[in-house]
Amino acid sequence: MVGVFGVLWWLERNNKLPWGKGAYLMVYLIGYAAVRFVLEGLRINPWITAGVPVARWISAALFIGAVLWLVNVVKNQKDINEK
Numbered sequence: 001m002v003g004v005f006g007v008l009w010w011l012e013r014n015n016k017l018p019w020g021k022g023a024y025l026m027v028y029l030i031g032y033a034a035v036r037f038v039l040e041g042l043r044i045n046p047w048i049t050a051g052v053p054v055a056r057w058i059s060a061a062l063f064i065g066a067v068l069w070l071v072n073v074v075k076n077q078k079d080i081n082e083k
Helices: 001-012 019-040 054-083
Strands: none
Touching: 001 019, 019 054
């Protein structure tokens, strides 16, 4: 997670995310979910639903939700800038 924080800090310092402060939270959640999804494969004796660990289902849902929210923020920001 320190790596995700480092990337976000670099993005903020270099003004690479022009969509406002909410975008940083979404990018963090995307990174967190991706790292968590990978690390859950290392867990011994996980809870499993439909052949997939429950934590991976949650990570995938968080990732998809954060991506959709970020896309919505970017789209709304573009609409505001066009007016």
